[in-house]
Amino acid sequence: MICTVLTVVAAELDLNQYFHGLNIIVALTIAVFKASLVVLFFMHAKYSPKRTQLVIIASIFWLAVMLFMTMSDYITRPWS
Amino acid sequence: MHRTGELFGQYKTMEQQRETASLGMWIFLSTEVLFFGGLFMTYTLNRSTYPDIFSAASKTITLWLGAVNTVVLIGSSLTMAMAVWASQAGKKKLLTVFLIATLVLGTVFLGIKAVEYHEKYVEHHIPGWNYQFGEHPDASIDAHTQLFFSLYFGMTGLHALHMIVGAGLLLWLIKESLRGRFTPEYNTPVENIGLYWHFVDIVWIFLFPLLYLIDRH
Numbered sequence: 001m002i003c004t005v006l007t008v009v010a011a012e013l014d015l016n017q018y019f020h021g022l023n024i025i026v027a028l029t030i031a032v033f034k035a036s037l038v039v040l041f042f043m044h045a046k047y048s049p050k051r052t053q054l055v056i057i058a059s060i061f062w063l064a065v066m067l068f069m070t071m072s073d074y075i076t077r078p079w080s
Numbered sequence: 081m082h083r084t085g086e087l088f089g090q091y092k093t094m095e096q097q098r099e100t101a102s103l104g105m106w107i108f109l110s111t112e113v114l115f116f117g118g119l120f121m122t123y124t125l126n127r128s129t130y131p132d133i134f135s136a137a138s139k140t141i142t143l144w145l146g147a148v149n150t151v152v153l154i155g156s157s158l159t160m161a162m163a164v165w166a167s168q169a170g171k172k173k174l175l176t177v178f179l180i181a182t183l184v185l186g187t188v189f190l191g192i193k194a195v196e197y198h199e200k201y202v203e204h205h206i207p208g209w210n211y212q213f214g215e216h217p218d219a220s221i222d223a224h225t226q227l228f229f230s231l232y233f234g235m236t237g238l239h240a241l242h243m244i245v246g247a248g249l250l251l252w253l254i255k256e257s258l259r260g261r262f263t264p265e266y267n268t269p270v271e272n273i274g275l276y277w278h279f280v281d282i283v284w285i286f287l288f289p290l291l292y293l294i295d296r297h
Contacts, residue, residue, distance in 0.1 A: 008147055008150045008151060008154075008288075011289060011293060023293070023295065024289075024294075027289035027290075027293050028286075028289065028290075030289070031285050031286050031288075031289050034154075034285050035282045035285050035286065038154075038157060038278050038281060038282050038285070039278075039282065041161075044271075048099075048102070049099055051099075051103065052099070052102060052103050052106055055103065055106050055107060055110060056106060056110075058110070059109070059110035059113045059114070060113070062110075062113075062114065063113050063114060063117045066114070066117060066121065067117070067120070067121055067124060070121050070125070071121075071124060071125065071128075074125055075128075
């Protein structure tokens, strides 16, 4: 569990070398990994009934839809 | 009220009752995901529109304070998980110890946040309150960097508000645990407030890289 602490440090140091907009992908991947550990183990999602797991996945999916659709709306607007 | 943790009429088993309580908390957390999600959306949109501004503004917040806070908060999630475990194992004294540890770490987090906010106040980076970004007053840079700082205060402020609510819940848990109310058969409040606390931690796990780690060279 405490290796999540190490990933904080890793995220800070690594980002000093990356360019080309890749650092956000690295940072978010690490964040997703950390959050998954918290959800699965601290929050016992791994040991929860399937119904609960469905609710968790549904809310993540719904957020993804909202982010994706809103973003695609904006970036497909003509230059103004 | 579930004062003694007895089985209520609509449930077939205690197991089902417990699972239902947990599911209820998860559904509430789903609404919270969308609550914060709106702010994350705003962030995503504005950062993709003004990447350089966000980068410049982000460099002025103290990285190591945010990093320490991340460690503190994940630590508090660990102590919270230990508290839930202690309540399941019937270790009542340990339960109280871990709950107090979680509260202490949460308060440390809020204290560091207060330090950061004060820093921003001194640097004139609070939108609408003597705002000025940089050495010389420049209206267009001010207008755009204010976007970043509005999001910074909005998102961390909402998060801090959730932490304060969580701290209040923890205080209640500590009080009840001192009265010996939680047993391996009945630890539902500990578990579900634990879920809430972990959620607030997860929000910060995403806030930290998005606000503090933009293009650090």
